[in-house]
Amino acid sequence: MKVFITGGGGFLGYRLALRLLERRTLAGPDGKPVAISQIKLFDAAFAPNPDPRLICVQGDIADQDVVEAALDHDTASVFHLAAVVSAHAEAEFDVGYQVNLDGTRNLLEACRDLDAPPRLVFASSLAVYGGKLPAEVEDSVTPTPQTSYGTQKVIGEYLVNDYSRKGMIDGRSLRLPTIVVRPGKPNLASTSFASGMFREPLNGVVCEVPVEESTEMWILSPGKVLEAFVHAHNLPAADWGAHRALTLPGITFAVGEGVEALRKIAGTEVAKRVVFKRDERLNRMVRSFPGRFKTDRALGMGFKADADIGGIIKDYIASEGIKL
Ligand SMILES: NC(=O)c1ccc[n+]([C@@H]2O[C@H](COP(=O)([O-])OP(=O)(O)OC[C@H]3O[C@@H](n4cnc5c(N)ncnc54)[C@H](O)[C@@H]3O)[C@@H](O)[C@H]2O)c1
Numbered sequence: 633m634k635v636f637i638t639g640g641g642g643f644l645g646y647r648l649a650l651r652l653l654e655r656r657t658l659a660g661p662d663g664k665p666v667a668i669s670q671i672k673l674f675d676a677a678f679a680p681n682p683d684p685r686l687i688c689v690q691g692d693i694a695d696q697d698v699v700e701a702a703l704d705h706d707t708a709s710v711f712h713l714a715a716v717v718s719a720h721a722e723a724e725f726d727v728g729y730q731v732n733l734d735g736t737r738n739l740l741e742a743c744r745d746l747d748a749p750p751r752l753v754f755a756s757s758l759a760v761y762g763g764k765l766p767a768e769v770e771d772s773v774t775p776t777p778q779t780s781y782g783t784q785k786v787i788g789e790y791l792v793n794d795y796s797r798k799g800m801i802d803g804r805s806l807r808l809p810t811i812v813v814r815p816g817k818p819n820l821a822s823t824s825f826a827s828g829m830f831r832e833p834l835n836g837v838v839c840e841v842p843v844e845e846s847t848e849m850w851i852l853s854p855g856k857v858l859e860a861f862v863h864a865h866n867l868p869a870a871d872w873g874a875h876r877a878l879t880l881p882g883i884t885f886a887v888g889e890g891v892e893a894l895r896k897i898a899g900t901e902v903a904k905r906v907v908f909k910r911d912e913r914l915n916r917m918v919r920s921f922p923g924r925f926k927t928d929r930a931l932g933m934g935f936k937a938d939a940d941i942g943g944i945i946k947d948y949i950a951s952e953g954i955k956l
Pocket of ligand 1: 638640642674694712715716731735756809810
C-alpha cells in the first residue's frame with residue numbers, strides 16, 4: 633500500500649510519516665490491515681537528511697501539474713496536511729487561498745485519476761469556528777470562521793465531503809485543536825505562543841504571550857493527534873456517515889493556568905520567563921477561536937484527548953530530554 637503525505641516536511645506531517653514507519657500497516661479498503669510499501673512526502677521544503685526510508689518530493693501544492701506528477705496512480709492513502717498557517721494566511725491573502733484552497737482542490741482532482749478512490753484524511757482546524765458561539769461548541773454548530781485560514785479550512789471540509797459523496801475519495805476531516813507542545817522554533821500560527829510559553833522557558837528563554845491570561849484554548853498533544861490521524865484513516869466509511877468532519881477531543885486550558893502548571897512542574901524561575909505582552913491583533917484572532925467543545929461524537933468513535941496540561945508538559949520534557 634502506498635501512502636502520500638502533503639505537508640510531509642512539516643511538524644506533524646513528518647512525525648506522522650515516522651509513526652507510520654513504526655506501525656507498518658494501515659487499514660485497506662476492506663478494513664483489514666495492509667502492509668505499507670511506500671511513504672511519499674510532498675512539501676515545499678524539507679529539513680536536511682530526512683529518514684532514507686521516506687521518499688521526499690519537493691513542490692508547490694498550488695501547482696496542479698506538480699501535484700498530479702507527484703501522486704502515484706496506485707496510492708491508497710492520502711494525508712493532506714500542507715497549509716500555510718493562520719497568521720500567514722491572514723497576512724498574505726492570495727497565498728492563503730492558493731495553498732489552502734487551490735492546493736486542496738488540486739490534490740482532490742489528482743485523487744480522481746488514481747486506480748481506486750483513496751482514503752484521505754484532511755487536517756482541518758477549530759479555526760473554522762468564530763464569531764458568536766454557544767459556550768460549548770458541538771459538531772452540529774455551523775462554522776462561521778472569522779479568519780481567511782478558517783474559511784479556507786471549512787471550504788476544504790466541504791470539498792472532502794462532496795468528493796466523498798461522489799465516490800472519488802473516501803475522505804475524513806479532523807478539526808485539530810491547537811497542538812501543544814510543538815518542539816523547535818515559533819511559527820507563523822497565531823497560536824504559536826501556546827507552545828512557546830512552555831518550550832521557551834524550559835529551554836532558558838523568555839516567551840512573550842500576546843493574549844490575555846484568561847484566554848481559553850482547546851489543545852491536544854502531538855502524540856494524541858498522530859494517533860488521531862491513523863485512527864481517522866482506519867475507521868470504516870460507514871462510521872462517518874454523511875458528515876465527514878469532526879472536532880477532535882481536547883482539553884480546555886486558560887493561558888494563565890498553563891503558567892501555573894509550568895510553575896508546579898518546573899519551578900518559579902522557569903515560569904517567570906513567561907511574560908504577558910498583549911498584541912491586539914493576535915489577541916482578537918486567538919479569542920475568536922472557541923476554547924470549549926463538546927466532542928461526544930468523536931469520543932464515541934474512539935478518538936482520545938490528553939488527561940491534563942501537566943501531563944502534556946511532562947511528555948514534552950521527557951521527549952526532549954530536558955533536565956530540570
Ligand atoms: N499544529 C497545530 O496546532 C495545528 C492546529 C490546527 C490545524 N493544523 C493543521 O495541521 C496541518 C499540519 O500542521 P503543522 O503544525 O504540521 O504545520 P507546518 O507548518 O509545520 O506544516 C505545514 C507544511 O505545509 C507546507 N507547505 C506550505 N505551503 C506549501 C505549498 N505551497 N506546497 C507544498 N507544501 C506547502 C509547509 O512547508 C509545511 O511543511 C496544517 O494543515 C495545519 O493547518 C495544525
